[in-house]
Amino acid sequence: xxxxxxxxxxxxxxxxxxVEITPWGNLTGIRQEGQLLEVNSxxxxxxxxxxxxxxxxxxxxxxxxxxxxxQQLITTRLDSLNLTETxxxxxxxxxxxxxxAAARADREVLGLFFALALLPQSTVELLDAQGKVVGRRPASxxxxxxxxxxxxxxxxxxxxxxxxxxPEPTAVLxxxxxxxxxxxxxxxLYLPILAGHVAKGQTAQKTYTFTAAATIDxxxxxxxxxxxxxxxxxxxxxxNFRLQNPTGDPQVxxxxxxxxxVAYGRVEMPWQFWQPTQAQDPTAAAQxxxxxxxxxxxxxxxxxxxxxxxxxxxxxxxxxxxxVVGEQxxxxxxxxDGRWGAPLNKxxxxxxYKSIADYLVYLKEQYGLEAAMFxxxxxxxxxxxxxxxxxxxxxxxxxxxxxxxxxxxxKLLLGDNSDATSYEFIYPALRDPAARPYIGAVSFHSWRGxxxxxxxxxxxxxxxxxxxxxxxxGSIDAQAWGYPQVFEEPTYAQEEISLYMRLLAICQPLSxxxxxxxxxxxxxxxxxxxxxxxxLHPTQRFWNLKQLAATPKDVAFMPLTPDxxxxxxxxxxxAANGVYAVHVVNNGATRQVILTGxxxxxxxxxxxxxxxxxxxxxxxxxxxxxxxxxxxxxxTSYTTLSSE
Numbered sequence: 001x002x003x004x005x006x007x008x009x010x011x012x013x014x015x016x017x018x019v020e021i022t023p024w025g026n027l028t029g030i031r032q033e034g035q036l037l038e039v040n041s042x043x044x045x046x047x048x049x050x051x052x053x054x055x056x057x058x059x060x061x062x063x064x065x066x067x068x069x070x071q072q073l074i075t076t077r078l079d080s081l082n083l084t085e086t087x088x089x090x091x092x093x094x095x096x097x098x099x100x101a102a103a104r105a106d107r108e109v110l111g112l113f114f115a116l117a118l119l120p121q122s123t124v125e126l127l128d129a130q131g132k133v134v135g136r137r138p139a140s141x142x143x144x145x146x147x148x149x150x151x152x153x154x155x156x157x158x159x160x161x162x163x164x165x166x167p168e169p170t171a172v173l174x175x176x177x178x179x180x181x182x183x184x185x186x187x188x189l190y191l192p193i194l195a196g197h198v199a200k201g202q203t204a205q206k207t208y209t210f211t212a213a214a215t216i217d218x219x220x221x222x223x224x225x226x227x228x229x230x231x232x233x234x235x236x237x238x239x240n241f242r243l244q245n246p247t248g249d250p251q252v253x254x255x256x257x258x259x260x261x262v263a264y265g266r267v268e269m270p271w272q273f274w275q276p277t278q279a280q281d282p283t284a285a286a287q288x289x290x291x292x293x294x295x296x297x298x299x300x301x302x303x304x305x306x307x308x309x310x311x312x313x314x315x316x317x318x319x320x321x322x323x324v325v326g327e328q329x330x331x332x333x334x335x336x337d338g339r340w341g342a343p344l345n346k347x348x349x350x351x352x353y354k355s356i357a358d359y360l361v362y363l364k365e366q367y368g369l370e371a372a373m374f375x376x377x378x379x380x381x382x383x384x385x386x387x388x389x390x391x392x393x394x395x396x397x398x399x400x401x402x403x404x405x406x407x408x409x410x411k412l413l414l415g416d417n418s419d420a421t422s423y424e425f426i427y428p429a430l431r432d433p434a435a436r437p438y439i440g441a442v443s444f445h446s447w448r449g450x451x452x453x454x455x456x457x458x459x460x461x462x463x464x465x466x467x468x469x470x471x472x473x474g475s476i477d478a479q480a481w482g483y484p485q486v487f488e489e490p491t492y493a494q495e496e497i498s499l500y501m502r503l504l505a506i507c508q509p510l511s512x513x514x515x516x517x518x519x520x521x522x523x524x525x526x527x528x529x530x531x532x533x534x535x536l537h538p539t540q541r542f543w544n545l546k547q548l549a550a551t552p553k554d555v556a557f558m559p560l561t562p563d564x565x566x567x568x569x570x571x572x573x574x575a576a577n578g579v580y581a582v583h584v585v586n587n588g589a590t591r592q593v594i595l596t597g598x599x600x601x602x603x604x605x606x607x608x609x610x611x612x613x614x615x616x617x618x619x620x621x622x623x624x625x626x627x628x629x630x631x632x633x634x635x636t637s638y639t640t641l642s643s644e
Contacts, residue, residue: 400438
């Protein structure tokens with residue numbers, strides 16, 4: 001039964017579905033005409049007492065993701081179970097998901113469940129094979145209701161309805177997640193796939209069919225631009241150029257640098273190869289022709305970026321063994337002690353300062369580039385050098401002063417954190433006046449921690465010391481290298497550019513530096529990258545990045561306020577030059593957009609759109625009258641308007 005709140009005088013639309021699933025196997029929803037109908041699922045292996053659940057989730061397993069035509073396939077493992085999920089569109093308003101499970105060992109468990117998280121204010125109706133309602137549960141109802149045998153489910157929320165056909169009559173359990181891992185809190189429907197004792201070699205297969213319907217939101221979006229409130233400067237889009245693949249990297253780097261404006265760069269200092277032994281004089285060795293090939297290539301990469309006129313950050317991921325205590329690891333997980341990376345050896349700190357400065361002086365004198373800033377990569381976590389916040393503060397003061405004594409203008413990044421969530425790491429140096437002369441900018445990486453409150457802490461930190469903020473590594477999934485086909489998915493491209501709009505609007509960074517503009521996390525496909533033999537070509541991600549990178553120079557952020565959900569946006573401008581750029585990511589259906597607040601002197605705007613079909617396609621000029629412009633934002637698209 002569909003509630004009146006769902007209809008609101010607008011008929012339910014059942015257009016062709018587009019199912020969306022994460023590379024780790026959790027459904028996120030079904031799109032209709034671009035609007036996402038939320039369907040949040042997971043696979044959960046639950047112990048007998050419900051004390052623990054092993055759940056599919058981001059960075060919790062090592063899944064593999066592939067697409068085969070209209071089908072998306074995920075293979076993963078939960079404890080001793082091998083799992084394969086196959087999801088596909090199934091016609092008008094329908095999608096199917098098939099789960100195959102195979103046990104590798106005997107286990108005593110409550111069972112393996114396909115779990116559906118319930119939206120707030122939703123109601124679940126359980127139906128028998130004849131369509132009769134045999135049970136009804138509000139999401140806010142009793143947290144641990146008794147199982148109900150059902151052949152179909154109907155989940156009704158205020159603006160959507162999703163029906164799930166089960167493979168056979170199933171005992172459906174409505175229960176609040178109570179696992180100690182705290183990842184499955186809130187009301188869930190649990191559908192058993194394997195129950196009770198699981199024997200080695202045992203297999204199971206279940207297919208679920210989803211039928212979705214929704215009220216499509218076509219209400220026009222009103223955007224209000226506030227040109228009288230300019231904020232921090234935006235230098236432009238940047239990129240990381242850490243060299244890791246001699247075969248794939250050159251072609252991607254060449255294409256990106258030749259086909260988009262890159263305003264900021266970050267390269268590696270291969271410290272472990274620059275001075276592998278403490279007794280060595282690395283500068284003398286280099287002058288005698290003993291420069292390690294990877295060091296030479298990294299120096300040349302920095303030089304190339306500098307010649308293009310961009311500031312360059314030099315970052316060390318690893319250190320020579322003499323400079324640290326213990327083993328650094330490989331950056332893919334914690335060591336035997338449960339910790340990542342290794343701390344710097346305090347007894348050799350003076351030698352470490354000299355070694356790093358020698359490298360930067362050599363870069364300056366032999367390659368003509370003075371690094372704008374230096375950092376250790378993600379030292380809050382330990383990839384691969386680990387520091388405490390206090391040690392980070394001491395490093396900034398000590399190494400910064402040493403740089404100055406060597407005649408280097410190079411400053412240090414405050415942070416360069418692994419995620420936005422670890423912001424407390426920067427507080428000792430942020431609040432130490434003695435460190436401030438040596439800080440060039442505040443930096444974090446955007447892999448995790450996207451809530452507004454967390455992002456605002458970084459904006460506030462940069463404002464507190466009146467220095468720029470950088471997103472030193474920009475993207476959305478740090479594990480995506482393990483399932484690289486996802487880079488070609490429109491859902492990945494849309495999520496990435498949506499995050500960038502939020503980062504721009506909330507944090508006002510000087511630049512977002514893409515991870516990476518090389519073959520690692522490549523925005524291009526083909527050319528042998530990730531085993532793809534097709535000719536090298538740009539993906540939707542590339543066109544998104546190019547469109548953002550086309551933002552004019554010498555602009556500052558300007559507040560841009562939307563009045564509708566499912567839209568992210570940011571604006572930059574220079575009132576003195578009459579230059580403005582408005583970026584809008586529409587995560588819903590095709591809608592009209594009414595932009596107000598433009599200065600009177602702006603008469604027309606150029607428009608560009610990128611989506612699954614359009615590649616930064618220029619559209620017709622958008623007229624502006626009395627500071628107002630009207631245009632159409634296509635479904636799940638990224639549109640940029642810029643003044644002429």
